[in-house]
Amino acid sequence: MSIKPARGRALDTGVIGIGPDDLPPIGDAPRDTRFDIRQWWPEDRRALPFELEIGSGKGTFLVQQATDTPHINYLGIEYAGQFARYAADRLRRHGLDHVRMLAYDATVFVKWYCPDALFRQVHIYFPDPWPKTRHHKRRLIQAPLLRELHRVLVADGFVRIVTDHDDYFAWIEDHVAQVADVFERLPFERPTTAGDGEVVGTNFERKYRREGRPFNALSLKKKG
Numbered sequence: 001m002s003i004k005p006a007r008g009r010a011l012d013t014g015v016i017g018i019g020p021d022d023l024p025p026i027g028d029a030p031r032d033t034r035f036d037i038r039q040w041w042p043e044d045r046r047a048l049p050f051e052l053e054i055g056s057g058k059g060t061f062l063v064q065q066a067t068d069t070p071h072i073n074y075l076g077i078e079y080a081g082q083f084a085r086y087a088a089d090r091l092r093r094h095g096l097d098h099v100r101m102l103a104y105d106a107t108v109f110v111k112w113y114c115p116d117a118l119f120r121q122v123h124i125y126f127p128d129p130w131p132k133t134r135h136h137k138r139r140l141i142q143a144p145l146l147r148e149l150h151r152v153l154v155a156d157g158f159v160r161i162v163t164d165h166d167d168y169f170a171w172i173e174d175h176v177a178q179v180a181d182v183f184e185r186l187p188f189e190r191p192t193t194a195g196d197g198e199v200v201g202t203n204f205e206r207k208y209r210r211e212g213r214p215f216n217a218l219s220l221k222k223k224g
């Protein structure tokens with residue numbers, strides 16, 4: 001498996017990087033296309049818990065968290081190929097071969113490829129805010145994605161969301177209210193690797209903290 005570059009040489013990311021060519025073609029309906037993605041991990045790890053990060057950027061959260069919790073299998077999905085390759089190379093250099101980095105659109109991947117009831121947690125930190133009204137439809141967090149995340153979570157699984165953008169947070173709260181039948185909204189719990197005074201400790205958080213921006217965060221617990 002290797003992430004194919006848009007141009008230039010492919011990074012040797014070992015088993016960590018997965019590119020669009022490693023996915024089967026999309027079928028006629030999601031149920032035809034979904035497959036057991038645990039096959040990306042060695043057999044002796046497939047019974048361990050799985051967690052997903054959407055929009056991993058340069059992979060700081062995954063490097064920190066996967067170092068701290070080697071008993072968890074992580075999948076990071078990053079749309080931008082150059083960031084996905086950067087993150088995969090960083091993970092490889094840290095020897096974190098229990099992480100898989102996928103260069104793909106997470107919305108499509110979750111809907112079309114992810115099997116039911118796999119992830120214990122889904123992390124979404126500092127998603128792009130798309131501030132202009134005409135771009136709001138591009139926002140990642142929308143009720144249909146939250147319903148798909150509900151499907152791919154195990155019982156009592158969590159979605160964790162942090163944003164620096166007040167207007168996007170109001171949008172998120174509105175979409176969270178639309179899925180109140182399947183999720184309980186709870187306060188955000190910081191991951192174990194967040195530094196002093198940090199909410200999570202991603203690259204964007206560190207950059208925005210220097211700019212003095214406030215952060216909003218919430219957790220969603222799968223009901224039923």
Ligand SMILES: C[S@@+](CC[C@H](N)C(=O)[O-])C[C@H]1O[C@@H](n2cnc3c(N)ncnc32)[C@H](O)[C@@H]1O
Pocket residue numbers: 054055056057058077078079080083104105106107124125126127128140202203204205
């Ligand atoms: C503002 S950055 C935050 C990166 C990182 N989470 C952090 O906090 O440093 C948002 C990232 O999400 C990625 N992204 C946006 N939409 C995505 C999608 N549909 N699937 C996967 N990644 C996506 C972008 O390419 C970008 O790298």
